[in-house]
Amino acid sequence: MWARRSSRAAAAAPEDAAPVFAALGDPTRLRLVGRLSREGPLSISRLSDGAGVSRQAVSKHLRVLAGAGLARGTRLGREQRWQLEAAPLDEARRSLERIAQRWDEALGRLQAAVEGD
């Protein structure tokens, strides 16, 4: 019922997979994501303050995040302002919630099995 080819066709092809989790697997990028989620949108110069790395490095990390669909830059006059794209992370969290609910169900059945007789 759920395994319809049409719904598969609508899903992103694996080769288009945004490498979200690889992009997050770096402490500097994780810090940038944290700052953007609390304070964004921010310019590169603001993001470089206290990042412990150069502006060039921050810029490179932002491009990696953008490549993974996690962040995007918008030009505002002379400077580019960066903000998070929430959708990929939300999608990952939703899929994990579903798995968590599956485990709730399975544990409920296990409980019924061991308490039952």
Added chain:
Amino acid sequence: MVETGTDVVEKEIVVRAPRGKVWRALTDSREFGKWFQAEMQDPFVAGARARGRILYPGYEHLTFEVQVERMEPEHLFSWRWHPYAIDPQQDYSQEPTTLVVFELEEIPEGTRIRVRESGFDLIPLARRAEAFRMNSQGWAEQVQNIARHVGQTE
């Protein structure tokens, strides 16, 4: 460090049953199959693969396959599997697996069962999104079951 909250699922439940009985329900593959909704062909043996057929409504065409890692009697049982392997046309063997760990603890009320599944961050996001979309239709029916089971916990 920012917590992405996307790598690990952890659940626990307290059951009024002795630890030995819970251990059998987890590790005797036929007993396991009854509550996990799978018809198992193989026993669970540390280091070995165990296969079966999924009986979970809507997934009956799928094979259940795990690579058992550790079996420490009445304490710990772990395996690896492919968490979003829902398309029989797809070869998942080269994709990363998640690790499922069951831990049992004897407590005055009975046994505490903890399950932890980790490694989701290595699974391609497109795979997760696809699984989510493919399942969302059947999901509404499961909500009632979940409510019932959550009501049973602790």
